[in-house]
Every structure is written in C-alpha cells, then in structure tokens.
Amino acid sequence: MLDHTHASTSAGAPTERDLALDVAEVETVPELAEVVRRLARTAGNADGATFVLREGDRCFYVDEDSIAPLWKGQRFPISACILGWAMLNGSAVAIPDITVDPRIPQEAYRPTFVRSLLMVPVGRGASTVAAIGVYWARQHHATEDEQRRVLEVADAAAAVIDRIGLDSAPWAPSFSRR
Known part of the structure; x- marks a missing residue:
C-alpha cells in the first residue's frame, strides 16, 4: 500500500516532492491510476479527476476520485470523448462551460x-x-497554476508508464500507443 501522507502546499496542491515520492513508489498501473487521480484532483482544486488509458480507438476510464460517480470502468470511442480529443491532438484543453463547447458529448x-x-x-x-x-x-476557468500543476502530474505519470509499462493493467489484455 502506498503512503500518501507527504506534505503539500498551503493550498493543498501537491508539491514537486509529493510527486517525486508518490511516483517513485508506483509499481503497477492500478497504483499509478490511484496516485494520478488523487494528485490531479488536488492539483486542480477540483471536484473530480479521472485517469484514462487509450486502448486503440477507445478510451478506458480506469479510475476516478470525484464528488459523484462519473465513468469509471467504462469505454468510449476515442473520437467521441473530450479526453480522446486531448490524446489525439496531444494538447491540453480547458473548457469553462461544457454546455457551449461542440467537442463535449x-x-x-x-x-x-x-x-x-x-x-x-x-x-x-x-x-x-x-x-x-x-x-x-460550477463554471470555472482553470487557472494557469492549476493547468501547470495538472500537467506536472501528467508528466510524472508519463515517466512512470515509461518505467513500468502497461502490462500490469489487469483489466485489459492489450494497449496501443496508436
């Protein structure tokens, strides 16, 4: 079991030390998902966070930490999912009002x-x-600081995936980088 008692900033956001300590302990994809969703929610001062893996032309919602259930365990076509859009475009996207963005299903x-x-x-x-x-x-404009901190979590997650691979994911037989 991972120890998540590291210090954090006064705003509750994970520090660089938190990230380094937490990701250094990760040995499996399920552990990574737990660490990422927790750190991302804190980093964004958010009501929820999800960790999603790409499975070929689908998005798999691996884990979530939120005030109410979202899509944990579900799969969606990558072309019909805003997280899929982010993966396909290799770009972060902040949407302050989801009701007016055509990329939102x-x-x-x-x-x-x-x-x-x-x-x-x-x-x-x-x-x-x-x-x-x-x-x-609520409607929220993600601040530059929130975006930077979540990107730091994403970069740490990428380093862990490079180190451990995706073979330790028990829920799916294969993953594709394309």
Missing part, C-alpha cells in the same frame, strides 16, 4: 455534476497513451 455529461473541465494528455505525440480529466461542479 452533451448526453454523456448531462446527468453528471460536471460544468467545467481540464483535459491533459499523458505523454507526447505517438507516446500519448493516457490522459487526465479534472472536473468542477
């Missing part, structure tokens, strides 16, 4: 608490195999 979000979000890919280019979603229950 409204039917999937309507029953949830989510009103604003930040999606950050894990990895770069062809190495983008995962993404982090951070969610707010």
Whole structure:
C-alpha cells in the first residue's frame, strides 16, 4: 500500500516532492491510476479527476476520485470523448462551460455534476497513451497554476508508464500507443 501522507502546499496542491515520492513508489498501473487521480484532483482544486488509458480507438476510464460517480470502468470511442480529443491532438484543453463547447458529448455529461473541465494528455505525440480529466461542479476557468500543476502530474505519470509499462493493467489484455 502506498503512503500518501507527504506534505503539500498551503493550498493543498501537491508539491514537486509529493510527486517525486508518490511516483517513485508506483509499481503497477492500478497504483499509478490511484496516485494520478488523487494528485490531479488536488492539483486542480477540483471536484473530480479521472485517469484514462487509450486502448486503440477507445478510451478506458480506469479510475476516478470525484464528488459523484462519473465513468469509471467504462469505454468510449476515442473520437467521441473530450479526453480522446486531448490524446489525439496531444494538447491540453480547458473548457469553462461544457454546455457551449461542440467537442463535449452533451448526453454523456448531462446527468453528471460536471460544468467545467481540464483535459491533459499523458505523454507526447505517438507516446500519448493516457490522459487526465479534472472536473468542477460550477463554471470555472482553470487557472494557469492549476493547468501547470495538472500537467506536472501528467508528466510524472508519463515517466512512470515509461518505467513500468502497461502490462500490469489487469483489466485489459492489450494497449496501443496508436
């Protein structure tokens, strides 16, 4: 079991030391998912966070930490998912009002608490195999600091994936970087 009692900043955001200590302890994909969703939610001062893996042309919602259930354990076409958009474009996207952005599948979000979000890919280019979603229950403009901190979590996650690979994921037989 991982120890998550490291110090953090006064705002509760993970420090560089928190990231280094937590990711150094990670040995499996399930452990990585737990660490990422917890650190991402804290880093974004958010109401929820998800960790999603790319499985070929699908997104798999591995784990979440949120005020209400979202999509943990579900799979969606990568082309119909905003986290898929972030992975395919290799770019973070902050959306302060999900009801007005055409990239948001409204039917999937309507029953949830989510009103604003930040999606950050894990990895770069062809190495983008995962993404982090951070969610707010109210309209929220993700600050530069929140975006930077979530990106730091994503970079740490990419380093762990490079180190441990994705073979330790018990829920799916294979993963694809493309």
